[in-house]
Structures are given as structure tokens and as C-alpha cells.
Amino acid sequence: MLITTPITHKHEVHSDLFILSVSWQGELKPGQFFMLHSPSDSHVLPRPISVFDYDIPSKTLSFLITVRGHGTRLITSLNEGDNLTFFGPLGNSFPTDFYGKRILLLGGMEGIAPMLESSKVLKYNNEVTVCGGFKTKSSQAVMNYFNRYEDEIKIYSTIEEEGVLITSIVEPLPPQDVVFICGSENMMKACVKSVSKWATPEIYLSLDSHMACGVGACMGCTVKGVNGVALQPCTNGPVFKSEEIFSC
């Protein structure tokens, strides 16, 4: 169902990073995404955007959007009161059926988005550590959204322009049982390598890919899994076990 509803809140984290909120009622799971439509008739491709936050009491759904191209530029140029058109939630989700585990959530740039909903669910029964890896100091402000849970989860961030990579967070941590990673391919590869030093953590990756339909029809988002298998992040994912994607 295509939904059109006004933007209730817009937060410009910095000039290329925005949080847009709308009223929405429904069920969703950590790691799912929506297809957001551009307000322009001349822009035809909706953009897949992960759920950042769903506040159940106020029924407020928020998206963290980095400007990557024309579509995300148009969508983030919308203001409070302007209509946003979207559909979802789509895709599978991060698994949340864990008890008494040490769980590490790693997000590179806007890849931090699915980690907020994941934290909210996992923190009740597990020891959760979240780390956001940012290129610049200005985007680090996104981590403030995690601060309301600071008594329940450990929160870290790293800034690349200050010479600190997200993988550095792994070094001092005790061994983790489960790791969620979302970010660029290079970031995810580096993180998988780093966390693999621990015995055998379960590693889950959320993949970003260019999409057109979001429903498994167009085959545009296909990624190659191990053994050359074709995987559709829109419908088989976006969350995959690390060993489905990387052979290392």
C-alpha cells in the first residue's frame, strides 16, 4: 500500500544527513526498510531507506537519510508539513531471539540506522554494545538518538577524519556472541575480519543496494553471495548471515 502523509519532523544533522519523521501505524522489525518516493514526477526511482526509529507510543516512524544522489536530495529537500510518499516495511530483519548474549552492533555512516531499533529490542535480555563509525565529526550527532538508552546499552562512536576507524572499537571489547554490521562493503569486510578474532560470533550483515521495485520483480539490487548465488537484498535480505556474503 502506497502511503502519503505529511512529514511531522525534520532534523538536519548536517547538510547531507537528515532525519525525516512521519506518523505511521504498523508492525515492523529491526532491519526492515521502506521505499521512499521522491516528490518529483520527473524522478522515477523510489529509494530504499532503513527504519531508523519507530516510537510506538507516538506512532512516529523516522528515517535517517544520507544524500547519495538525486532521489535522496529531492526527498531530503522536503520540509515539515510536506507530504512524503512511501511503502513498506519490506525485507527480512535482524534476528532478535537472543538471551544473555553479548551483542555488538556496528553501523558505518547511515548504516547506523537499523541499529537503533535493534538496540531497543535486544537490550532487555542481552548485553548490547553499539558503535557508529562516521567520516566526519558533524554526522556523529546521530548517536545522540541512542543516548536515551545509555543506562542500558554501551554507546561508542568513531570518526574517520580524526584517524579512528570503527574496527578500533573491537580491540578492547570482551568477546561478543553476536555481531550486526551495516555499512559500505569495505567497512563490512573490515569489521567481519576484526570480529572474527573472537571464537565464532554469529555475524549478520545488512546490505545496501541500488533498488528499483523493492519487491523482488526487477532484479536490480542483486548481489553475489558465496558460490556465485544471486541474492536479492529487497526480498531475500537486506539482512544476511556473513557467511552467505563473504567467504572469509
Next chain:
Amino acid sequence: MLKSIFIDKSLKNPLIAASGSFGFGKNYSDFFSPSLLGGIALKGLTLEPRFGNEGTRLAETPSGMLNSIGLQNPGLEIFEREIQPYLREDLGDTLTIANINGNTIEEYQALAERADEWQNIDMIELNISCPNVKQGGMAFGINSESAARVVRAVKSMIKTKPLIVKLSPNASDIASVAKAVEQEGAQAISLINTLLGMAIDISAKKPILGNVFGGLSGPAVKPIALRMVWQVKKSISIPILAGGGITSANDVIEFIMAGANICSIGTAFFKNPHVIQTILDDLEKFCHNQKINNISELIGVAHHAVL
């Protein structure tokens, strides 16, 4: 009012989901029943399973998009075993068109022979216009001689089902290709496939698409598609399945007035998954307001205005 005839079949309306935009018919069920469509051209098939092209396959363009999927599909065997038998489930009497592809004439022939047997398939669309594969595809469709050769070869393998040939806008003279294909016994022409294009990521200093080139579709190509339908209509007498950037009832009517019997919708599904219902409602309104009993009365009428 919208009932349409295409070759030997009666369709409830002239809207066909374009091959490649609609999978095997099930993906958009959350938005609308595929039985709403006049017909569906299924995702392009090849003999062997195909992964498709490596790297990024999609790019945003003004009023359009580029794709370089490269015919990712499960191949003949899985299609016959897992897809074909269940195609009709949600379709009612919606027309089904199998879209077949090959690297060689022999591969086209082998698939056509099988497709002729598929009980849930009404027609065969011969794709000699895919711009995203290294062998076959568009290479056959860009000139009349090679197009005629593959159509002749495929036609000899088909006993029962009608053959539609999907033409490439990248041909030097699409009207002559259409004529050549008609002479070889094709029962309908379908056009246009996508136009070859590219885009460059200026920060990364490299082409956006892994395959460098891709097929341009969407509203940006509509005037070109319309012009080609006009030219093809003038050169042949078999029916035309036409599309290229259609997003509205107005667009559908333009194509019909240029000579299309029925129309295909592709890229528009991405912008609006409910587009079929919107177009059908608006077509009904148009026919009602213009006192048109059946939309087929409009086929090719714009030609009468131009001597």
C-alpha cells in the same frame, strides 16, 4: 470499453506488464491483483540460469532510469518445474507472454520449441533487443537481415502459439526491421526495448553501472518510442504491442493513436505500484467523455490527420 484484441486473443484491457518489470507476476500482489492487467510479459528467460551483470545495475536519470540487469533468470528447467505450472494461480484470464532470449539462434530455437508447449503461456515474445547481454540479444535486432534470420529459425520451431518480436530502438532503421520480421511470419511486433545509455559517478570518476552501459527507460524515452511506433505502424500491418515511458492514460492513448493495439507498462510500476488501476480508471473516463464505445476505435487515428 477497454476490451482489446491482440492477434487471436481477447483481452479485458490493453495494458500489459512489460517484461523485466513484473517478474513472473507475483511480486506486486500486495498492491493489486495481477488479474487486473490485460496481460503480462514475463521476465526474460534463457536456457541456462543466468546471474546477470556484476556490480551496480541501476542508475537514476532525469525522468528515467538505466538498468543493466543482464537477464538474470532461473533458466528453463526451474521455470518449467517451479514457475510455469503455477502461473495461472492469480491471473484469471490475463494474457501470459513468455519472453525468450538466447546467445545463439540455436538457443532461441530450443527455448521457442519448449515455450510452444507451455500450457499456461498464451504467446511467445522473441527478445532480440536486450541491450545488456554480451552475445545475442540486441545484436540480432539491430538490422533487418539478422532479425529476419532469427525470426525465420524460431518460427520453424513453433506450431501453435503466436510469435511477437520485440524490437530494439537501437536499430538503425526500426521500421525496416519490423517489415523484415513481419515477412518472416511474426504475428505481432513489440517495441520499444530500452535505449542504450550510461551515467558516470563524478566523485568516484567511474561509470555508475558495473556493465558501463545500460538500457534507458521511463518518461524520458516516451517521445522516441512514440515516434518509432508511428514509423513501424506505417510499414507493417500486424498488431503492435507498444510502450516506452508510459505513466498515464494520456500516454496510453497517444501510443494507441500512433498505431499501438495494446500497450506495455514497465518503469511506471516503480514510481507508482498502483499505476494500473489509475490508468484503467482514467482510460474509462476518457472513453466515456469522448463517447468512444471501444478504445480500439482509436488505433492509428492520428495517422489520418497527417497525409
